[in-house]
Amino acid sequence: MSAQVALTAVQAQPAPGLDDAVVEGAEIVAGHDGAAELLVRLRHGNGAQSAQSLDAETAFDLLRAAGAASLDGLVGQSWRDLIKEL
Amino acid sequence: MFDLLIKGGTVVDGSGAPGFAGDVAVKDGRIVAIGPAIAGEARRTLDAAGRVVAPGFIDPHTHFDVQLLWDGAAKPALEHGITCVVPGNCSLSLAPLKAQDRKSLVGMFQQIEEMPPEAFTEAFEWTWEDFAGYRDAIAKTLQLNVAPLVGHSVIRLWVMGADAQQRAARPDEIAAMQDLLRQCLEAGAVGLSTSFVDVDENGHPVPSRFASFDELDALCAVLGERGRMLQIVPEFYATDITLARVDQLAELSIKHAIPTTFSPLFDSAATPQNVPRVMARVEEQFARGARVWPQMQTRPIDISFSLLRPSLFFARLPRWVRVLRLPLAERLEALKNPAIADKMVEDAGPDGGATMFAELVVRGGDAAPAALAGRTLGEIAAERGETPARALINLSLEHGLDVAFLAASRGHNATDRIGAMLASPFMHIGASDGGAHLASFATYGDTGYLFSEFVRKAGALSLEAAVKKITSDTAEIWGLKDRGLLQTGKAADIVVFDADAIGRGVERPQFDMPGDGMRYVRDAVGVEAVVVNGEVAWAGGAYTAARAGVVCELN
Numbered sequence: 001m002s003a004q005v006a007l008t009a010v011q012a013q014p015a016p017g018l019d020d021a022v023v024e025g026a027e028i029v030a031g032h033d034g035a036a037e038l039l040v041r042l043r044h045g046n047g048a049q050s051a052q053s054l055d056a057e058t059a060f061d062l063l064r065a066a067g068a069a070s071l072d073g074l075v076g077q078s079w080r081d082l083i084k085e086l
Numbered sequence: 087m088f089d090l091l092i093k094g095g096t097v098v099d100g101s102g103a104p105g106f107a108g109d110v111a112v113k114d115g116r117i118v119a120i121g122p123a124i125a126g127e128a129r130r131t132l133d134a135a136g137r138v139v140a141p142g143f144i145d146p147h148t149h150f151d152v153q154l155l156w157d158g159a160a161k162p163a164l165e166h167g168i169t170c171v172v173p174g175n176c177s178l179s180l181a182p183l184k185a186q187d188r189k190s191l192v193g194m195f196q197q198i199e200e201m202p203p204e205a206f207t208e209a210f211e212w213t214w215e216d217f218a219g220y221r222d223a224i225a226k227t228l229q230l231n232v233a234p235l236v237g238h239s240v241i242r243l244w245v246m247g248a249d250a251q252q253r254a255a256r257p258d259e260i261a262a263m264q265d266l267l268r269q270c271l272e273a274g275a276v277g278l279s280t281s282f283v284d285v286d287e288n289g290h291p292v293p294s295r296f297a298s299f300d301e302l303d304a305l306c307a308v309l310g311e312r313g314r315m316l317q318i319v320p321e322f323y324a325t326d327i328t329l330a331r332v333d334q335l336a337e338l339s340i341k342h343a344i345p346t347t348f349s350p351l352f353d354s355a356a357t358p359q360n361v362p363r364v365m366a367r368v369e370e371q372f373a374r375g376a377r378v379w380p381q382m383q384t385r386p387i388d389i390s391f392s393l394l395r396p397s398l399f400f401a402r403l404p405r406w407v408r409v410l411r412l413p414l415a416e417r418l419e420a421l422k423n424p425a426i427a428d429k430m431v432e433d434a435g436p437d438g439g440a441t442m443f444a445e446l447v448v449r450g451g452d453a454a455p456a457a458l459a460g461r462t463l464g465e466i467a468a469e470r471g472e473t474p475a476r477a478l479i480n481l482s483l484e485h486g487l488d489v490a491f492l493a494a495s496r497g498h499n500a501t502d503r504i505g506a507m508l509a510s511p512f513m514h515i516g517a518s519d520g521g522a523h524l525a526s527f528a529t530y531g532d533t534g535y536l537f538s539e540f541v542r543k544a545g546a547l548s549l550e551a552a553v554k555k556i557t558s559d560t561a562e563i564w565g566l567k568d569r570g571l572l573q574t575g576k577a578a579d580i581v582v583f584d585a586d587a588i589g590r591g592v593e594r595p596q597f598d599m600p601g602d603g604m605r606y607v608r609d610a611v612g613v614e615a616v617v618v619n620g621e622v623a624w625a626g627g628a629y630t631a632a633r634a635g636v637v638c639e640l641n
Binding site: 028032036038039049050053 | 322
C-alpha cells in the first residue's frame, strides 16, 4: 500500500477542546514504505498523548513552519499553529 | 501407480500436530496416502530424508495482479514455498475495469507496485473487462494457485467513472456496485478489498476512500451472501484510528457474518503500545463473535534513500537537510563545493560519519557499479581512503546521485516482542506485499524468515506452529477449500524444506521486469521442492514446465 501519511494524519485531529496540543518530542522512524518518517509526539490539553507520522515532504515543511533547525526545535510548539502553516 | 511419492521426510501436516516420519503419496492432484513406508510405485519420487514435508505456504496479501499475466509462478514467490497467493489487495485489482478506465488504474498500480509502464503495454494483451475475463486470462499459465480479491476502487470506477474519485455514491450507484460485486464473487473472487489510506500517482485518494459507510455496509451485505472476506488498509500510522477501524470491521463482521482482515500492523520502538492496544481490541471483538484478523509481516523494515531526494534519514544533520532540499542542479553544485562538503562531513561527527553511515549498504540496481552492490559504505570508504560521510557524498556525485543506500532493520525489528505477537492465536501472518514496492525493497522470503528468525533463532514458535500459521490457519481464515493441510483427499500443495536451513537470501537487484525494469528480490534458501496440485513446480533450484496452478475453490 502507498499511504498518504502526511495530510491524512494531520486532518485526523482530535475533536474541539483537544486542540491545544503541543509537541512533546519528535523522532525518525522506519515507515512501512521503506522511507524514513517523522513521528511527532503530542500532549493534549487534557493530558492525553498521541502520535502523528509524517512523510518526508510534510515533515520538512513542518520544520520550516516551526523555524526549527533540528527535530528538537519542534518541542514545545503548538501543534495547531504548526499545521496551519502546512 | 502414484503420480508422486515423497519418501522419508518428517511430515508436518499443517494442523499443528507434532511432525512424524512418513511418506506422502499423490495422485490426480490430490493426496491419496500419508504414512510410514507407503508401498507402491510412482511415476516420480522425491527423496525427503532429513527434510520437512509440509503443506504449501499461503501468502494472503500480495499485489501480483499484473505479474501473473506473464509469470504464472509469481517469481520468486513459488520457490520460497508459496503455493497460493491472494492478489487484489488495498482496493485495487485488474478487473472489473472498462477499457476507457485502464489508464486511471494503471497510474494507481504504478504508484503501489512501482511496476514499469511497459508492464501494462508490452507484457500482455488486455482482453478483458469483467472479473471472469481476468480470471481466465491468468488461469492459462498459472504455476501456483490464486485466490483473487476484487478491489473496491475498481468497482467504484466501473459504476461511477471519474466521479469515483470525487464523491460519495448515490443509492442507485451503490445498488449497481452490489450487483457488480456479486458477479465478481460468482466468478471466483475470494472477497473485497478496500483502503482508507492509498493514493494514486498524483497523490489523490484512491476511489475507495470516497465511499460512505453505507456503501461499505451494502457491499459487505453482498459478501455476507457467501461469507467472503473484507480486506482493508486502515490508517495504520495512528493507533486510535486503527482501533476505530477494528471496531468498524467487527460490526460489519457480526452483522454480515463475514471474516475481515486488515494490514499492515507492525511494531515500533517509537510506539511500543501500538500493537498491544490493537491486539487487545481485536481480542475483545473476537470475544463478541467478530472475525477481525490483523495481518503482521515477519520481516523487519529497512530504510532506503539516495541523495536524489531529501530523506528524513538526515533529519538530525541540519546542514545536510539544507543541501539536500535544494533543487537538483543547486544541490549538485553544493555537494561539489569543497567548503560545503567539508562542513557536511564535519557535521556527521568526529568519526567521519562512521557511527551513522558505515553500516549503510549500497543496494545496486541504480547507477552505482554492480560490484558495489551489497557492500557496506564502511568497507567502500576504507578502500577509497575516505571517511564514510565523504564516501557517501563522493560516491553519489560520481553517479549523478543515483546511488541507493539501505539502513537495514530500522523498524519492526525487536525479535523477542514480534515473536510473541506472531504466535498469538489472533494474529494472521501475512502482509508481505509480494509483487509491490518493486524498486524499493524485496517483498519475498518472509516465510523463510519466519523459520530462521522466529523458530530457529528465537524459539517463539515451534516448527509445527509456524507451519500451521501460514498454511491451515490461512486457508481457514480465507475459506480456501481443501488447502493448507496434508491430509488424504486434500489438494497436493506441498513444500519440502530443510528446517535447519530455510531462510531468505540477501536482497539483490534483478532486471527482469518488462522493459528491463528493475526490482529487488531475495532468493529462496533451504527450500528443496515445491509441489502445486500434485505437479512438481520447483525442484533442485529450478522451475519445471508444470502449469498446475488454479484459481482456488472456496468453501
